[in-house]
Amino acid sequence: MPEATLPPAEALLITVAPTGAETAKTDCPQLPTTLEELVATAQECEAAGAAMIHVHIRDAEHRPTLDQGRLRATVEALRESTGLVVQLSTGGSVHDPLEARLKVLDAAPDSCSLTMGTTNFGDDVFANPWPFITELYQLSQERQVVPEFELFDLGHVAALRRLIDTFGLPYGGRVHCDFVMGVPGGMPGTADALVAGVAALPPETTSWSATGIGRSTLAVGLAALAKGGNLRVGMEDVLTLRRGVPVESNRQLVERAVAMGELAQRRPMTPAEARQLLGVRPTP
Secondary structure, three states, rough: OOHHHOOOOEEOEEEEEOOOOEEEEEEEOOOOOHEEEEEEEEEEEEEEEEEEEOOOOOOOOEEEEEHHHHHHHHHHHHEEEEEEEEEEEOOOOOOOOHHHHHHHHOOOEEEEEEEEEEEEEEEEOOOOHHHHHHHHHHHHHOOOOEEEEEEEHHHHHHHHHHHHHHOOEEEEEEEEEEEEEEEEOEEOOOOHHHHHHOOOOOOOOOEEEEOOOOHHHHHHHHHHHOOEEEEEEOOOOOOOOEEEOOOOOHHHHHHHHHHHHHOOOOOEHHHHHHHHHHHOOOOO
């Protein structure tokens, strides 16, 4: 893709991660877990300034699932109702088998997450062994799905270097990463950790975002803007606006990201610009 098609430097990619797999609906009733709630959230967040949506889905009992029918229906509904880049999580929940996670690409999303290593995740283990990483990566190349390389630790950055050296560039030719910071067991959600991670990125990297989990959200977001990066926000990652003030909707978090971007003289990227940035294939 020619360099001239890249969005301008002031454009800020805001990704919304509205649901995740860890929070129970009973603990957070405002969490969007049904397809109708997810579509409404996506529309609100697109209007507020988001350009990509990172999607986990739930079953009829609001439990995390990788059901193929639900995944396909979700991708179709989001494409019909929004212009957002649709990114499916291949992480699922920490309990999903690797085989089921590979089949996520059968739903033909625009993009998929691709975590670059195994991580202690609180009391659990988020397993991403090297053979699984390479199989998922080659499958994404074959299916023309753009991966977002999720980096939970500095070792994951080194693994990305190894992956590109071994299997070449992803479909679309872009290398987009997201630092997921502040997970108990992963890299801390600090400016120092982010600076170290960005410095270690392979030269092929064309764009990156950062996500601060929980109370590290603002520190990571502000540091990312200071380094010229992009932002991922959403109720997957944080459930309070400040101490004692719960998030009522994902739109609030997108609006806060837009406001932070304005302070850094960055304006929200459009979904069309996000497709250019990431090298996403034309919408089917």
